[in-house]
Amino acid sequence: MSEKIVIDPVTRIEGHAKITINVNDSGKVDDAKLHVTQFRGFEKFCEGRQYTEMPGLTARTCGICPVSHLISSSKACDELLAVRPPKGGRNLRRIINLAQILQSHALNFFHLSAADMLYGFDAPKGDRNIFKMMQTHPEMAKNGIKLRAFGQKIIEELGGKRIHPSWIVPGGVSHQISQEQKSNILEQIPEAMDIVKGALKWYVSQLPKYKREIEFFGNYKSMFMGLVNKHGKLEHYGGMLRFMDWDGTILDDGVDPKHYQQYIGEYVEDFSYLKSPYYKPRGYKNGMYRVGPLARLNVADSCGTPLADEAFEDFMNINNGKPVLNTFYYHYARLIEIIYCIERIEELLNEPETMSDNVRSYASVNRLEGVGCSEAPRGTLFHHYKVDKTGSITGVNMIIASGNNNLAMNAGIKQAACEFVDGANPSDGDLNRVEAVIRCFDPCLSCSTHALGVVATKVEIKDMNGKTIKLIDRV
C-alpha cells in the first residue's frame, strides 16, 4: 500500500517547515515536497506607512539577517528619493552587509550543519547539535561562536546593536564611524581569518566520507542567479544580476535589478505559503534556479580578493570550471564567502572614504516606485515599493532570498528522498539526510513566507489517497 512520510518539523533551520514524502505501492518514494506552513503578510501591513519606516519595519522580517533587509529596503528607498548615497555611506553599508553574511554563514556551518558531518548523518539525533560539539570538539564549537561573534560585533560596532540596528537609513547611514571603531574591527580580523581557514581545511578533509551525500543531496541541473560587479566578480551590495545555465552558459547578464519582474515570475502552489519564483523566459518549473553562496560563486568570474580567489580556484576545479551542481557544496561556498567577507571588510575599512563624515544623502520623494536588491546570506533579496507623492507606501513586493530556492529545495529533497529513504521502513538517519538537503540551502523560512513562530520541521508519509500514515515530529 502506498504511504506518506511526514518530517515535521524540519530541524536546525531558520523558520517552520515540514516535508512530505509520498511512497507508492511498491514501497518506493514517488515524490517529496517542502511545505512552508506560516504566513506573515509584511507586504500588506506595510501599506499606508511612510517609506522612511520601511527599513525598520521590513528588518523585522528576520532576526538572523535583519541587516540584509535593511540594505535592500534602504536601497529601494534611495530609488524613491532618486539619490545615490555618498561613497562613505555606501562603503559602510557594504561593510555591515558583509558582516551580516559572515555571521549568518558561521551560524549555519558551525551551529546547524557541522554536527551532521562531525558525527555522521546516522548518529543519534540527540548528538547532532552544537551542544554535543561543545563536549567532544570544544575548540571547534568555540571557534564557531567566536567567528559569528566577530560578524555580530561589527554589526553592533557600526549599527549600535546586533539585531535590527536602525543605522542604515534611506540615503545612506545615519552617522559616520570613529577611528576607534575601525581599529576595534581590524584587530579581530587575524583571528577570524585563522578560524575560517581551519574550518575550510577541515571541511575539505571530510568530503571523501560523504561521497554519496555529495552525489545525491540535490545534485541536479538548474540555473543560477546572483549579483556580479561590473568586472564580473563576486558582489553582495551593488552590481547587476547574472543568470547562468547549469553548463556555464550566461543566459542574461548586466540585468538591472529594477527590471527583475521581466525575468522572475512568482508561482503560487497550494501546498506551501512560500511562493515559487522562476526564470520567466523558461516558464514555471523549467525556470528553476538556485541562489545563495553556491550560485554566487558559480555565476562570478572570480571573488576579487587574494585568499578567497585561491579557495575559489579549488572550488571551480570540482566541475572543471563549470558550475558546481552539488547542493552539498553550498557549505564549501559558504566558507569561501566568509574568507571573502573578511578580506573585503578589511579593504573597505582601509579606504579613506569610509571614514568620511559625508555618509548620507538627503531628499524627499522624487519617484513613486523603487526596487532595492542585495545579496543576503541565503541569496538575492528584492524589495520593491510603490508610494504616493506624500511618501506613504501603496504597494510592496518582496522576494526573499530563501524563496528563490523554493523549486530547487523541492527538487533536492525529492532526489535525496528517492535515494536514501526506504518507504517501507524509513530510518532516522535517512530522514535526517532529507532534512540536511534543506540545511545545505540554509533557508530562512520565517523570512521567506514572512512567517512567525518557533524553529522546527516535520516529515509526513502519505498513501496514494493522501492519507497520512506516519508523522515524524522532529522537535
Added chain:
Amino acid sequence: MIREKARVKTFKINGTDVTGKSNQTILEVANDHEIKIPTLCYMKGLSCVGACRMCLVEIKGSHKLIPACTGKIKEGMEVETETESLKKHRKFILSMIFAERNHVCSVCVSNGHCELQDMSVELDMKHSSVPYIYPKFEVDASHERFVYDPNRCIVCTRCVRVCNEVEGAHALDIIDRGINSKIIHDMDEPWALSESCTSCGKCVQVCPTGTLTEKGVSSAEMVKKKSLIIDLLEARENRDRK
C-alpha cells in the same frame, strides 16, 4: 504684606511640609520641592487639562484621586504621591493608553526619545494588562514637512494647546469622545489643506510620542526640542519687559 503672607499655603506631600502660593497646583509645588510625580500631558508653559491621569495623587480625607496638575493646593492638606495603590492605578492607566492605539516602539521614529516609552520604563510596565484594540488609523502625510500618525497618539492635547496658546492659530482640535477621540486639523481636513496651520512645527516639538514628527526621519531618529516652548515664552516675557 499681610495679604501677601496669607497667599502662602502650607501642606504636606508624602509627610514632608511644603509651601506654595495659593494659585499653584499640587504638581507645581511638588516640582518646586523636587518631588517627582509622573506626567504625560503636562508641559510647563501650557495650560493644564488633566488628560492623561498619570499624576493622580491621594488626598487624606478624600476618597477621590486628584490629578496633581489641575488640583489646587489647600492649607493643611496631606498629599500622597507614591502609595502602592497609586502605582497600581498609574500602571493600569498606562496599559490602557498603550492598548488604545498601535504603539510599536521598535520601528517608531521616536524610539528612544519617547515620553510614553520612558513612562513605561519608569512605571515598570512590561506588558499591557488590558487587551490591545489595534485600531486602524490612516497616516496623514499630506503636509510638506510633517507627518501625523494617529496610531501613536495618546490624546494628551499638548499640540492643541500649544497651537492655541503659544502660536495663536488654533489649527488643531479634538473630534469625537472617549476612546474615539482624535486630533484633527481645522474641520478634520488633511493637514496640507488646513488654512489655519502656520506650519510652525511647535505641535511636533511638544508631542510626547511619534505621533507628530518631521518628514523624512527613520526609526529612532526623531529627537524633539523639549525646551522650545519654555525658551520661547521666556524670550517673549523678556522682550515685553523691555
